[in-house]
Amino acid sequence: MNIQNHLKMDLSRRDMLRYSSLAGAGGLMLGSPLQAATKKPGKAKSVIQIWMWGGPSHLDTFDPKPDAGADYCGPYTSPIETNVSGIRICERLPLLAKQADKYSIIRSMTHGINGHETASYVTQTGRPVGNGEVYPCTGAVVSRFKGVDAGYTGLLPPYIVLTKPQGRFSESGFMGLRYKPFATGGKPSAPVFTVEGVIQQGITEARQRDRRQLLHDLETYGGKMTGNPAFEQMDLCEEQAYELILGDAGKVFDIKTEDAALRERYGRSDFGASCLIARKLVEAGVPYVTINYNGWDTHKKHFEIMTTKLPELDRGFSTLLDDLDQHGLLDSTIVWWGGEFGRGPKIQMEAPWNGGRSHYGKCFSHVVAGGGFQGGQVIGKSSEKGMEVTDRPVYPWDLIGSMYEQLGIDSNAQLPHPQGLDVRVCPTEADGVVMGGRLREIMS
Numbered sequence: 001m002n003i004q005n006h007l008k009m010d011l012s013r014r015d016m017l018r019y020s021s022l023a024g025a026g027g028l029m030l031g032s033p034l035q036a037a038t039k040k041p042g043k044a045k046s047v048i049q050i051w052m053w054g055g056p057s058h059l060d061t062f063d064p065k066p067d068a069g070a071d072y073c074g075p076y077t078s079p080i081e082t083n084v085s086g087i088r089i090c091e092r093l094p095l096l097a098k099q100a101d102k103y104s105i106i107r108s109m110t111h112g113i114n115g116h117e118t119a120s121y122v123t124q125t126g127r128p129v130g131n132g133e134v135y136p137c138t139g140a141v142v143s144r145f146k147g148v149d150a151g152y153t154g155l156l157p158p159y160i161v162l163t164k165p166q167g168r169f170s171e172s173g174f175m176g177l178r179y180k181p182f183a184t185g186g187k188p189s190a191p192v193f194t195v196e197g198v199i200q201q202g203i204t205e206a207r208q209r210d211r212r213q214l215l216h217d218l219e220t221y222g223g224k225m226t227g228n229p230a231f232e233q234m235d236l237c238e239e240q241a242y243e244l245i246l247g248d249a250g251k252v253f254d255i256k257t258e259d260a261a262l263r264e265r266y267g268r269s270d271f272g273a274s275c276l277i278a279r280k281l282v283e284a285g286v287p288y289v290t291i292n293y294n295g296w297d298t299h300k301k302h303f304e305i306m307t308t309k310l311p312e313l314d315r316g317f318s319t320l321l322d323d324l325d326q327h328g329l330l331d332s333t334i335v336w337w338g339g340e341f342g343r344g345p346k347i348q349m350e351a352p353w354n355g356g357r358s359h360y361g362k363c364f365s366h367v368v369a370g371g372g373f374q375g376g377q378v379i380g381k382s383s384e385k386g387m388e389v390t391d392r393p394v395y396p397w398d399l400i401g402s403m404y405e406q407l408g409i410d411s412n413a414q415l416p417h418p419q420g421l422d423v424r425v426c427p428t429e430a431d432g433v434v435m436g437g438r439l440r441e442i443m444s
Contacts, residue, residue, distance in 0.1 A: 042408025044371030052339030054297025092310035095318035103369035108380020119340035126400030155249035157182035188273035334371030
């Protein structure tokens with residue numbers, strides 16, 4: 001049973017408890033402490049991944065090309081200066097322009113893959129394809145080394161996705177169900193978005209407690225199995241599941257108590273609300289949060305869609321950076337922005353695209369902030385029309401390996417493999433990958 005298929009508007013208490021007993025709700029409180037797998041303490045404690053599902057255009061965000069001509073830059077001919085001298089970004093991102101000292105732009109991401117599934121896999125696992133293994137994504141690896149196995153005692157799952165799973169591939173790979181994310185479902189910008197509210201569907205707290213008591217009254221074994229480890233484990237999982245439903249842990253998803261002005265700054269969109277919830281989750285100690293931000297696969301009506309999406313991105317992302325900073329969390333939280341690839345630099349004006357952008361894995365941009373990564377810098381360079389990397393290529397495994405290092409995760413640590421194979425956290429040249437190198441330029 002997969003929790004992200006059930007934690008939606010129709011999730012029942014029984015589903016939640018059954019999943020918790022089988023899999024620990026994505027690693028709630030099961031398992032023994034992991035043996036030390038760090039070379040030194042990491043600067044970062046958490047990651048917020050803004051996953052740009054579908055692939056955002058690098059030319060229309062963080063790598064503008066105003067001199068490339070209308071066939072490439074479209075209407076975005078006037079990139080704006082940021083608060084860091086010499087760095088310019090798309091004119092549709094004025095709020096992010098004021099936060100450029102907090103993030104660094106990688107303009108030379110590359111893997112050369114143009115298919116969603118394979119590109120998503122490579123970009124999120126930091127692994128090439130072709131050897132028959134299905135490797136875990138970054139969130140699952142962080143859950144392994146920063147979650148329950150490593151002594152995490154939080155009441156919330158260590159790996160959470162807002163709100164729908166990214167899909168395209170199995171997030172936990174060969175590590176299995178235990179390390180899959182807890183996907184919340186629901187609509188975060190709704191007046192009430194809490195685990196409690198989603199699950200209860202209007203059922204009062206009192207009634208929910210009464211239903212729990214009735215279930216206990218009807219249990220065949222009652223309290224007769226005290227001392228049985230299996231039953232004690234099930235009782236523990238039940239307590240944790242109800243903590244998400246009725247306790248303080250679930251309240252982290254409730255944003256209606258947050259300051260109205262802050263909510264307005266984030267934007268009243270699902271993305272803005274997800275950014276606010278992500279801040280609350282890392283504040284609560286959750287090691288890995290993914291915001292699955294859909295709507296960037298713009299084959300048609302690209303610029304019409306950008307009219308809405310770019311301001312929405314600008315408000316949510318910029319406020320997240322500032323809010324993390326104001327709460328003293330940015331230094332310990334990596335914020336990772338990017339999708340599976342970029343989009344074709346040359347606009348497809350012909351039918352049926354009529355002004356869309358295609359998939360483009362040869363050259364694209366990602367952004368990193370916080371967690372020991374310095375801000376206000378640009379890594380790498382693309383050609384004058386954004387078609388190719390011309391300086392300092394960065395591959396997904398370079399970026400992900402750098403994040404692991406900032407988190408204090410040993411790149412040579414072993415991953416749990418069902419056949420007992422010796423599989424390490426990061427690939428090396430011995431695995432047949434071309435290495436661009438860790439991001440030492442911005443790693444403090």
